[in-house]
Amino acid sequence: MEFVELIKTPRVDNVVLFRPFLPKVEGTLCLTGHHLILSSRQDSTEELWLLHSNIDSIDKRFLGSLGTIIIKCKDLRIIQLDIPGMEECLNIASSIEALSTLDSTTLMYPFFYRPMFEVVEDGWHSFLPEQEFELLTSVLQYWWGRGTAINRLFKGCPKHPPPSSKPRDIGDKGFFKVTFRQGSLYPHSSPPPKKKVLVMMRSGQPLTGTNGRRCKEDEKLINATLRPGKRGYIIDTRALNVAQQARAKGGGFEQEAHYPQWRRIHRSIERYRSHILQESLIKLVEACNDQSPNVDRWLSKLEASNWLTYIKEILTTACLAAQCIDREAASVLVHGTEGIDSTLQVTSLAQIILDPNCRTIRGFEALIEREWLQVGEFFFSTCCATPYCCFYGKWLVIYRLLLDSALLAEGGLREFVDAPQSPSAWSSALFFSVYSIQKASLLFNLKKKKRKLKLQQKTVSLWSWVNRPLELEKFVNPLYEANSLVIWPSVAPQSLQLWEGVFLRWNRTSKYLDEAYEEMIHIIEYNKEMQAKVNALRRQLAELETEDSVQKSP
Known part of the structure; x- marks a missing residue:
């Protein structure tokens, strides 16, 4: 299945976007395989990029030839799109519903996403279980033994990472037999x-x-x-x-x-x-x-x-x-x-x-x-x-x-x-x-x-x-x-x-909260600057006192 098969109308002009506490935006609505994109005609910097996977449900309303789609998102956001033309509105709504409920793993967005930033740290290896086991062993030497690979193929418990830690006195075979708990969650x-x-x-x-x-x-x-x-x-x-x-x-x-x-x-x-x-x-x-x-x-x-x-x-x-x-x-x-x-x-x-x-x-x-x-x-x-x-x-x-x-x-x-x-x-x-x-x-x-x-x-x-x-x-x-x-x-x-x-x-x-946060940052930076000046004056005073004591010494 290709994305193009699910997108009945890829582009609609003169769409109006309404969001709480923000001015309305009129522009062009485009549908891609993973995003709903609305670009303003007046301001090129005003854009909405919404992942289809973030869309939870949509409601359709019609008033004459004008169609309205209310989109409720999984992050609790609610937006409204006014789309001219009943057919275009229906096509956009059905496309969004299809694209937001994809079941195929290979079509999910992370497999298409390419970072626009330099990957400085490989997050997949930032927090490894083996590192946690080393910490356990160093702190709990009296009883915590090495990590065991008994769950390497996830046969013991699918919810545990392949290496699993265990007390020193428990052998691998005994550890594997602990399926006494619900979900085999030892x-x-x-x-x-x-x-x-x-x-x-x-x-x-x-x-x-x-x-x-x-x-x-x-x-x-x-x-x-x-x-x-x-x-x-x-x-x-x-x-x-x-x-x-x-x-x-x-x-x-x-x-x-x-x-x-x-x-x-x-x-x-x-x-x-x-x-x-x-x-x-x-x-x-x-x-x-x-x-x-x-x-x-x-x-x-x-x-x-x-x-x-x-x-x-x-x-x-x-x-x-x-x-x-x-x-x-x-x-x-x-x-x-x-x-x-x-x-x-x-x-x-x-x-x-x-x-x-x-x-x-x-x-x-x-x-x-x-x-x-x-x-x-x-x-x-x-x-x-x-x-x-x-x-x-x-x-x-x-x-x-x-x-x-x-x-x-x-x-x-x-x-x-x-x-x-x-x-x-x-x-x-x-x-x-x-x-x-x-x-x-x-x-x-x-x-x-x-x-x-x-x-x-x-x-x-x-x-x-x-x-x-x-x-x-x-x-x-x-x-x-x-x-x-x-x-x-x-x-x-x-x-x-x-x-x-x-x-x-x-x-x-968030206008007033943002202004308050910026003011707090300004005050903190000002205090740091003043503290640095005070420390510099203290050092100068200490140097002058040292020189004065040297001159007075016989």
Whole structure:
């Protein structure tokens, strides 16, 4: 199939574009295999480039010979196109619908994208699992052994990268037998914070069932992560009654008699099964799109969505996991049902709280790569639906998990203005990259498929783009100061704020925020200049005092 077969009308003149808080643009609309392009007739610099893969749904309206297409995008943007001629409007609409729902892998945009910048750093090799294993081995020498290649062909667990780390006392055969957990997701460890000889792991639920089934290999593996006399905490992100109900379906939780050094704690976090999160997201987006100037109405809708309530639950559980490591000196195992939803939220945010390196740009990139991409989470599946779409995929919540991680890294910790090296703009760029899909780092679910399609040879990594020096300058927090301490964010309701860079990006003008940011940069640069002058005067004074003391000496 060729793109030309799907494009019925490649070009239409006199099309008018309407966007919130921006002047209308009249120009020529063109359709290519991957983009919708509108160029202004009056201003050659005014252009709209919209990827078809970013389009979620379209609505068609007609008034006489004038057709209107309202495009709702996966990044929450809404635009309107007025197209003269009913036939042209229908052709454009049907072409967009066909091009935005392509199923063929070889026709996806990352395989056609050619960077317009010099690739200074190969992002595909920036954060390798082997590097993380070396860090584990150096810090946890007393129990963590070499990386094992037992999962080289992804037979043990398709969600793990081919090399998998394991305790020193566990052989390869014993490690391979640990299929006792849902999804065969054996415990996956995250690098410990500096000066910590503890570990934080995540996994799927144990398949104990109603008969109390056991797995000696699993018990040995979990218990081997603790030194004699030490204890650990198992944080189950399900309520106790939910975990007990899971036993009837073959799941369950760890029995303390078989894991004697571990204490189990239940902390309930909403997940995709109840569809509560999806409904909350829908209500939140509806509230953000409400153009009413009534502040009370806006606050009422925001509260009714319960979105910030769920963020509080996630952050509270992450603080609990961090407290177990930092205050109790105990290792932590976090799991829910499959170990890939709320589990990822908790472990990712706990690392941000504990590890100052995760609060830097490269450290946060490494966290996303290590905890989300290398382990094969479902980014690509989640790019198929948004709050504007009537169908919700099972893994839509995974997309939300990435957003929550970035949100809480930059927003939930907002009282520490100087804590994250990257401001919300960087996290917003990372979020919107999920749906732009120009770079292939966030493409496809499993590393196994990425390797099969040779993404490293045929496409460009997201990190190759974002880690360019000129690009990083846009994202570095001007107030950033390295903080080597553990930071404990407040979970009080007044401390949690909505992520404006995502939810309100298209619904309010950024003029005044941009002006305030520029003024802040000006003040910071002025203070630096003044401080440099003060330091220079101090050096001159010190030199004069030295000369004077030399002259006075006998």
